[in-house]
Amino acid sequence: MLKGYLRQDGKKGIRNYILVAYTVECAHHVAREIQYPYREKGVHVIGFHGCAPNTYANNMMEALCTHSNVGAVLIMSLGCENLNKENLREVIKASGRSVKTITIQESKGSKLSIEEGKNWIEKQISILKETPQVPMAFNELSIGTICGGSDATSGITANPVIGKTFDNLLKKGITAIFEETGELIGCEHIMAERAETSELSEQLIKTVDKAKIYYQNMGFGSFSDGNAKGGLTTIEEKSMGAYSKSGNSKINGIIKPTIQPPKNGLYLLDVVPDGSPMFGWPNANDNAEIAELIACGAHIILFSTGRGSVVGSAVSPVIKICANPQTFKNLEDDMDINAGSIIEGKETIDEIAKLLEEYIVKIGNGNLTKSEALWHQEFQLAYKKFGNLEPGCLPS
Structure with missing residues (x-):
């Protein structure tokens, strides 16, 4: 509670x-x-x-x-x-x-x-x-997730930990939101198998296809030099890691920035603008996407990172889950959870997921995250354009 x-x-x-x-x-x-x-x-x-x-x-x-x-x-x-x-x-x-x-x-x-x-x-x-x-019950809590500064460890430790935590907390009634459709390219058909309805299954594939076309038109994908230096080789490899943040639960719908999920469950947030490119990169930086998760109602943001990101956010606290044990040692003052201990064989995904769940409760009851304690309050809002949600995106 x-x-x-x-x-x-x-x-x-x-x-x-x-x-x-x-x-x-x-x-x-x-x-x-x-x-x-x-x-x-x-x-x-x-x-x-x-x-x-x-x-x-x-x-x-x-x-x-x-x-x-x-x-x-x-x-x-x-x-x-x-x-x-x-x-x-x-x-x-x-x-x-x-x-x-x-x-x-x-x-x-x-x-x-x-x-x-x-x-x-x-x-x-x-x-x-x-x-x-x-008193505030779990079914009144909304949690968003994003990964930033990813490396080859992100999809092995921190992201699966978040996915497992989502699965555990969804059973308790939370609302969970994952995003980064530009980093789900290649995973759309696997993701579609988890859709609540056949209509939603089609929309999930269509949403990722939209992101793929947008990036092709921009001439730049959601893959950074830092990702490559961290050991990631392709967008597909990065996508599999990013996808694992969503866990294994049934997906209940697709939302766009500022849309509040109509009921508890698991939702994909589509952050890629509709139509042809007009205003620039769809994910200019992590804080722009964090703001969009918060605008959909997220009380807390779970942020996984392998290479290390120190950002926090205005409005909602950010919990940093570090994938890489060396990064955690380098940035311990900025990281909340050390998922890198999984690689070292000290703890399991289930054990770190339980630790993260307990930490979420502490943050929900007023404890400060590492970024809050350091007064990180980053924020960015840029230009975008979105149309209406298409039929089948939301549960009936």
Whole structure:
């Protein structure tokens, strides 16, 4: 059993954060100046850098600002951007969260905007201390997973550990989300055999085919120089490792960024934009995908890494599962779980999965991950374009 913060909209979060949300890059500095003195008190910065309109960015900001781990939001606007700050404010207000908008062009500039923002943040910190904590069951918990800085050990240790943990926790009723369709190329038919329905089976194959075509058009696949130096040889080898994060349970549906799973179960998050390439790489970096998992409701992110990644995230805590024993020794201050001990013959996949499950409960009850303790709060939101979900993607 976990303890959650009860929101007015009925959601329960495992954190009680305040967001400073900038609506264009021109307001980023002011937002950061407001947030930084309070970073140890649960105040995070998120935002959209673009000035041109983008429906995906609007939807992402709305989903993140009303996430169950968030209790209040300060919107930082320059004043002439295209992101719909008025609608964002109304969505946040309707969810029962405290919200304030500061527009720099109307607040006599940076200095006074920063002062006004800090005053509001200090009041909200005091108010949020009164947020009630209530029992939170596993079937109210959502967990996302991603791998980054993968090497040849990732698919042998850390990723199978996450898959096993998902299988164990799905039996207890959690919602589990895995993604990286560009790193599932070659695994689509194996994955389709686990679909809840024949319609979903067809959609899983179609979704990975879309990613394959997108990358071909971009002229660049989801395979880095670091992956090769770490011993991975082909996208198929990398895909098999990435696929193992999903475990062996039945797959219940496909979602896209900001779509909340309609029921508990296991879901594939399709992060590759629909249509022809317009805005650049579909997974510019791991934090862009972490943000998308969080926008789908994930309270916690399980992050596997072989070569080593030190990132955390705004909004939801990131648990780092290290695949490589040497990497764990090099980066022990940044890694939460040492799955590399499996290679050394010290522990089994089942034993590390049990350890990870126990660790998830601790994080859900307020313990800090390594990245949280180091104040990692990385965030990125870029341009993308998505259409509607196709029939058969979601359970009926």
